[in-house]
Amino acid sequence: MGLYVDIQKKLKGFSLNMQLETGGGFLGLLGASGCGKSMTLKCIAGIEKPDTGQIILNGRVLFDSEKKINLPPQKRRIGYLFQDYALFPNMTVEGNIGAGIRLPKIEKEEKINQMMEIFQLGQLKGRYPHQISGGQQQRVALARILASNPDVLLLDEPFSALDYYLREKLQVQLGEDLMSFHGDVLMVTHSRDEAYRLSNRLTIIKDGIPLIVGETKEIFRNPEYLEAAKITGCKNISRVEVISKEEVHATCWGVNFKVHEPIGKDIKYIGIRAHYFNGKPGGINQVGVKLTKVIDDPFEMNLVIKNKYAQNSKELWWKVSKNDWKSVYKEQMPDNLYVAPEDIMLLKE
Amino acid sequence: MDWSPILISLRTAITAIIITFFLGMYVAKWVFGMKSGKVKMLIDGLLTLPLVLPPTVVGFMLLYTFGINRPVGKFFLDYFSVRIVFSWSATVIAAVVISFPLMYRAARGAFEQVDMNLIYAGRTLGMSESRIFWRVLMPAALPGVASGGILAFARGLGEFGATAMIAGNIAGKTRTLPLAIYSDVAAGNMEGAYNYVLIIVAISFLIVLLMNYFTSKERRYKMKR
Numbered sequence: 120m121g122l123y124v125d126i127q128k129k130l131k132g133f134s135l136n137m138q139l140e141t142g143g144g145f146l147g148l149l150g151a152s153g154c155g156k157s158m159t160l161k162c163i164a165g166i167e168k169p170d171t172g173q174i175i176l177n178g179r180v181l182f183d184s185e186k187k188i189n190l191p192p193q194k195r196r197i198g199y200l201f202q203d204y205a206l207f208p209n210m211t212v213e214g215n216i217g218a219g220i221r222l223p224k225i226e227k228e229e230k231i232n233q234m235m236e237i238f239q240l241g242q243l244k245g246r247y248p249h250q251i252s253g254g255q256q257q258r259v260a261l262a263r264i265l266a267s268n269p270d271v272l273l274l275d276e277p278f279s280a281l282d283y284y285l286r287e288k289l290q291v292q293l294g295e296d297l298m299s300f301h302g303d304v305l306m307v308t309h310s311r312d313e314a315y316r317l318s319n320r321l322t323i324i325k326d327g328i329p330l331i332v333g334e335t336k337e338i339f340r341n342p343e344y345l346e347a348a349k350i351t352g353c354k355n356i357s358r359v360e361v362i363s364k365e366e367v368h369a370t371c372w373g374v375n376f377k378v379h380e381p382i383g384k385d386i387k388y389i390g391i392r393a394h395y396f397n398g399k400p401g402g403i404n405q406v407g408v409k410l411t412k413v414i415d416d417p418f419e420m421n422l423v424i425k426n427k428y429a430q431n432s433k434e435l436w437w438k439v440s441k442n443d444w445k446s447v448y449k450e451q452m453p454d455n456l457y458v459a460p461e462d463i464m465l466l467k468e
Numbered sequence: 469m470d471w472s473p474i475l476i477s478l479r480t481a482i483t484a485i486i487i488t489f490f491l492g493m494y495v496a497k498w499v500f501g502m503k504s505g506k507v508k509m510l511i512d513g514l515l516t517l518p519l520v521l522p523p524t525v526v527g528f529m530l531l532y533t534f535g536i537n538r539p540v541g542k543f544f545l546d547y548f549s550v551r552i553v554f555s556w557s558a559t560v561i562a563a564v565v566i567s568f569p570l571m572y573r574a575a576r577g578a579f580e581q582v583d584m585n586l587i588y589a590g591r592t593l594g595m596s597e598s599r600i601f602w603r604v605l606m607p608a609a610l611p612g613v614a615s616g617g618i619l620a621f622a623r624g625l626g627e628f629g630a631t632a633m634i635a636g637n638i639a640g641k642t643r644t645l646p647l648a649i650y651s652d653v654a655a656g657n658m659e660g661a662y663n664y665v666l667i668i669v670a671i672s673f674l675i676v677l678l679m680n681y682f683t684s685k686e687r688r689y690k691m692k693r
Contacts (some may be wrong), residue, residue, distance in 0.1 A: 192591035205589035219593030
């Protein structure tokens with residue numbers, strides 16, 4: 120059950136070759152802008168036509184290039200939340216929610232009222248989309264989609280049209296709103312925070328091809344690929360030379376690191392997340408601290424350092440809480456930083 | 469003053485705009501839905517041609533099509549006993565053909581301005597194509613479509629060259645306002661022409677006001693989004 124996709128489409132500059140399966144639950148598609156994520160959603164919804172491949176939803180064939188099946192969007196039963204929500208500007212909130220309901224008048228009104236109750240949109244009934252806030256627009260769009268009874272929900276960068284301060288609140292809200300939806304959800308995003316918060320499973324996409332698929336938390340812990348590490352927000356990445364079975368030399372920083380598992384032949388890089396350095400003396404995997412820059416974030420400090428024991432060391436980012444910065448490091452930077460072997464991510468090209 | 473040119477002109481322009489409005493809108497929707505390519509370019513070019521051709525050339529072509537010895541003209545004469553050339557219906561045909569490109573281009577432009585995601589959203593919500601057209605596309609494109617309609621009406625009202633060619637200049641029958649002005653001036657009756665000119669200026673000014681009203685509506689609508 121769920122949504123099964125295996126499609127190919129030639130685009131300007133690159134080819135989309137996408138395989139994915141929602142398999143019950145919330146699947147995130149994480150990738151940089153222009154990697155083919157939105158095009159994938161459009162193909163699934165039937166707005167665009169893939170060149171070849173298959174799209175199957177709960178056993179129903181929506182698209183099959185060999186059997187020449189290509190259902191129109193109207194017959195696919197796919198809910199599509201557009202990036203800008205695509206509310207009809209000439210209809211009220213009530214009219215928008217009712218737009219996709221194909222029922223006799225009385226039942227239709229009941230359904231609209233029911234959706235407005237679930238989404239707490241009662242007071243906005245007669246308002247037009249331009250008269251309500253971005254967050255409310257998103258909820259109206261979602262109510263409108265769920266009122267049309269889709270089998271699967273596609274979310275296209277659902278928070279990118281919102282102000283930053285609203286995003287976190289609405290991420291939580293969306294999670295709650297989707298509790299009432301029993302189908303699978305496929306969300307496209309370029310934000311690792313959104314992907315991490317909302318999706319159970321994750322596919323990372325690079326140039327139209329799925330790079331890695333798995334449990335979201337597992338992918339963040341061990342992204343396996345260089346690109347996946349970058350997209351999940353890893354700040355420190357270096358090319359490595361393998362020294363022994365469990366030790367590498369990071370050429371960018373001139374440091375030897377012990378790692379926690381045997382190093383495969385295809386390991387070309389390591390990544391260390393900026394939070395995972397430790398200033399307490401006595402650990403292994405030591406980096407000498409020469410502070411070069413301090414970048415002030417609202418609740419964190421980014422300390423940019425170089426390895427003082429190596430010549431031409433590239434920069435390393437270390438993130439510490441404001442508290443730790445004020446109470447300890449502002450006065451006295453540690454001489455060395457340490458990284459636990461299990462916090463070193465081994466990366467393939 | 470002879471009022472017949474005013475009545476003929478209004479009757480012609482109103483009949484013509486009703487035909488032009490719906491024809492232009494549906495053709496615009498048809499071309500809008502086509503995949504872009506050479507065929508679309510060719511069709512678009514042909515549909516726009518009457519706008520750039522001299523009206524007398526259009527008139528010549530119409531005469532060539534509807535003349536009583538030409539296949540189409542003969543068909544109407546033989547089967548419906550209707551002679552189109554030099555009749556009132558010829559003034560309508562001339563006005564429709566000349567004003568059509570204005571309506572068609574304005575409507576197509578207005579449709580193309582509409583956010584495609586609205587149409588896609590309608591489709592994924594299961595709305596039928598005709599429902600999407602009337603409930604989503606048309607309301608969003610209405611200001612542009614309406615101003616195109618007004619412009620086409622004005623063009624139909626002022627039509628001279630093609631009308632003279634295919635409908636002639638028969639007083640009380642096919643003599644529209646522009647033709648009446650021409651005839652009066654040709655006959656040295658400047659006073660009569662003067663009255664007609666005033667009427668045309670007044671109507672035209674009203675049309676410009678209406679146009680501005682609709683375009684300001686369009687701008688306001690865009691700002692809201």
